[in-house]
Amino acid sequence: xxxxxxxxxxxxxxxxxxxxxxxxxxxxxxxxxxxxxxxxxxxxxxxxxxxxxxxxxxxxxxxxxxxxxxxxxxxxxxxxxxxxxxxxxxxxxxxxxxxxxxxxxxxxxxxxxxxxxxxxxxxxxxxxxxxxxxxxxxxxxxxxxxxxxxxxxxxxxxxxxxxxxxxxxxxxxxxxxxxxxxxxxxxxxxxxxxxxxxxxxxxxxxxxxxxxxxxxxxxxxxxxxxxxxxxxxxxxxxxxxxxxxxxxxxxxxxxxxxxxxxxxxxxxxxxxxxxxxxxxxxxxxxxxxxxxxxxxxxxxxxxxxxxxxxxxxxxxxxxxxxxxxxxxxxxxxxxxxxxxxxxxxxxxxxxxxxxxxxxxxxxxxxx
Numbered sequence: 001x002x003x004x005x006x007x008x009x010x011x012x013x014x015x016x017x018x019x020x021x022x023x024x025x026x027x028x029x030x031x032x033x034x035x036x037x038x039x040x041x042x043x044x045x046x047x048x049x050x051x052x053x054x055x056x057x058x059x060x061x062x063x064x065x066x067x068x069x070x071x072x073x074x075x076x077x078x079x080x081x082x083x084x085x086x087x088x089x090x091x092x093x094x095x096x097x098x099x100x101x102x103x104x105x106x107x108x109x110x111x112x113x114x115x116x117x118x119x120x121x122x123x124x125x126x127x128x129x130x131x132x133x134x135x136x137x138x139x140x141x142x143x144x145x146x147x148x149x150x151x152x153x154x155x156x157x158x159x160x161x162x163x164x165x166x167x168x169x170x171x172x173x174x175x176x177x178x179x180x181x182x183x184x185x186x187x188x189x190x191x192x193x194x195x196x197x198x199x200x201x202x203x204x205x206x207x208x209x210x211x212x213x214x215x216x217x218x219x220x221x222x223x224x225x226x227x228x229x230x231x232x233x234x235x236x237x238x239x240x241x242x243x244x245x246x247x248x249x250x251x252x253x254x255x256x257x258x259x260x261x262x263x264x265x266x267x268x269x270x271x272x273x274x275x276x277x278x279x280x281x282x283x284x285x286x287x288x289x290x291x292x293x294x295x296x297x298x299x300x301x302x303x304x305x306x307x308x309x310x311x312x313x314x315x316x317x318x319x320x321x322x323x324x325x326x327x328x329x330x331x332x333x334x335x336x337x338x339x340x341x342x343x344x345x346x347x348x349x350x351x352x353x354x355x356x357x358x359x360x361x362x363x364x365x366x367x
Contacts, residue, residue, distance in 0.1 A: 003193070003203055007143055008213050008256030010044060018044055031158065031261060033181060041259025043141060046215055047249050058229055058242030065237040066102050072349050080343035083112045087170045092117035093129075093136070093163035094229060097175050100345065101324060102238065105292040108324065109175040117163040119251050123232040124240065125177040127155040128288060128295060130268075132173060132328055132343070135166035141254045142262045143209025150268045150328075154182055154288065156261055160228060160251050172343075174326060180291030193260075200272045201287070207265040214252035223249040268328075273301035278309050293321075300330065303367070312364040315355030323348040336360060 009026075011018040018026045029049045032040030043049075069075070077100060086096065094117040097109040107125075131151045138145045138153060140161035147153060155161065165171040176182075188199035195202045226247050234241020266287070274284040285296035303311040327335075327344045338357050340346065348354040355361070 003206075004258070004260055005208055005262060006256075006258035007209060007211055008044075008216065008254070010042070010256040010258050014042055020046075026255060031156075031259075033156070033261060039259070039261040041142075041257050041261040043254045043257040046253040046255060051248055052245050053225060053248045054246035056244050058244045060231075060236050060240065060242045062237065063097075064099055064102070064107070064240055066099070069347075069349060072352065074349065074352060074354060075345075075347035076339065077345040077347070078341075078343060079110050079345060083110060083172075086112040088114055090115045091170075093165070093171060093173060093175075094118060094120040097173075101347065103322075105179055106290060107177045107238070109177070110173070111175060112170050112172050113163070114165050114170045116165070119160055119162045119226060119228040121160045121228055121230050122155070122157055122177065123230055124157060125179060125231070126157050126182040126290070127153075128176040128178070128182050129153045129155070130174045130176075130326075131171065132326075134169050134171035134173075136171050136173075137164040137166070138162070138263075139164065139214055139252060140209060140263055141214075141252055142257060143211050143213055145207065145209065145263070145265050147265060152266045152268070152287075153263060154266070155263045156181070159263055161263070176295065178290040178293070182288050182290045182295075185286050185289050185294070200274055200284075201266065201270055205266060205270040207267075209262055209264075213254055213256070214250065215255045225249070226251055268297050268299060271297045271299055273297075273299050275302045275304070277304060277306040279304050279311065279313060298325075298332075310361060310365055311367060312356040312360050315353055317353045318348065318350050320350060322350050323354075 015028065018028065020026060026044040026046065027048055029043045029045060030040055031043060032038065091111065091113045092115045093111050093113040096113050097111040099107055099109050101108045131147050131149055133149050135148045138147060138161055140159055145153060184195060188196055190196055228245045228247060228251050230243045230245060231240055232243060233239055271287060274280060282296055285298055286294050287297045288295040325346045327340055327342060329342060332340065335357055
């Protein structure tokens with residue numbers, strides 16, 4: 001997201017001396033994508049960002065293992081039932097997430113959490129986390145976010161952060177991990193990276209990291225050793241393994257940063273649906289994309305207004321993709337009577353024709 005930001009204490013010129021009030025040096029870290037050839041930010045640390053005092057394995061177990069969908073069938077997953085035992089059980093948003101669907105390009109997990117997570121960094125995946133219900137404070141090296149129902153948080157890979165659920169109901173969240181970067185659809189961006197006028201959202205709708213930075217809060221974490229859980233390439237399921245690093249002091253010790261690479265939040269209620277006289281195809285609902293996958297928002301909208309329109313979707317076969325739908329709220333006309341409800345996930349694999357429930361096609365006419 002090429003949208004320059006600057007927070008906290010940075011020097012006038014990059015790669016130059018940046019000194020503490022006592023005369024010591026802050027330590028500059030370049031966090032950049034694609035080997036110094038894409039978006040980046042410069043972060044200024046109180047301590048050496050490379051200092052590690054210990055490392056041990058993080059056993060991910062079978063949490064990333066998958067089973068083939070063979071024979072090829074559509075599926076209905078009832079996540080509120082599958083995760084009913086996790087509520088109020090001391091589960092955190094990092095170690096408690098469980099994979100529900102995945103392939104070589106993207107992994108989708110779900111979590112019901114009520115406990116602060118450890119510090120965490122995904123070294124191989126951008127993450128896009130959607131909050132279904134509940135609330136959380138997310139602390140990152142770039143600043144903090146207060147999240148609530150309907151919020152997405154896009155987190156660039158290698159961003160150190162932790163999740164602190166709010167009081168009250170547990171945090172329910174979908175966690176999308178990509179083997180690529182996650183960004184707004186390219187067709188909605190100018191050649192310089194600005195969201196264009198026909199995009200269903202713009203930069204004003206994005207919520208950026210907020211200060212004060214943790215390093216500016218004297219009592220935030222202190223200078224005690226801290227553990228950071230890291231996902232990285234390895235020999236585990238899907239080629240992923242885990243390591244737990246111990247740092248000699250607070251890993252969120254950044255006093256300032258600037259650049260075009262950082263996490264940001266976006267609420268689904270700020271997505272402006274694109275409508276038409278006849279039924280619009282799913283790409284008009286797209287909000288983010290990665291390599292070989294897209295993320296869409298199906299939100300309340302003015303339905304199709306051609307005098308002969310059929311408002312529910314036509315039957316279709318996704319020849320090149322699987323279609324995964326997560327039902328957050330509302331009552332979806334095309335699925336009435338199917339048992340689909342809040343927390344449901346429907347899976348329609350590529351090559352499988354699917355569409356509205358029997359009778360919904362006809363009943364939607366004139367509605």
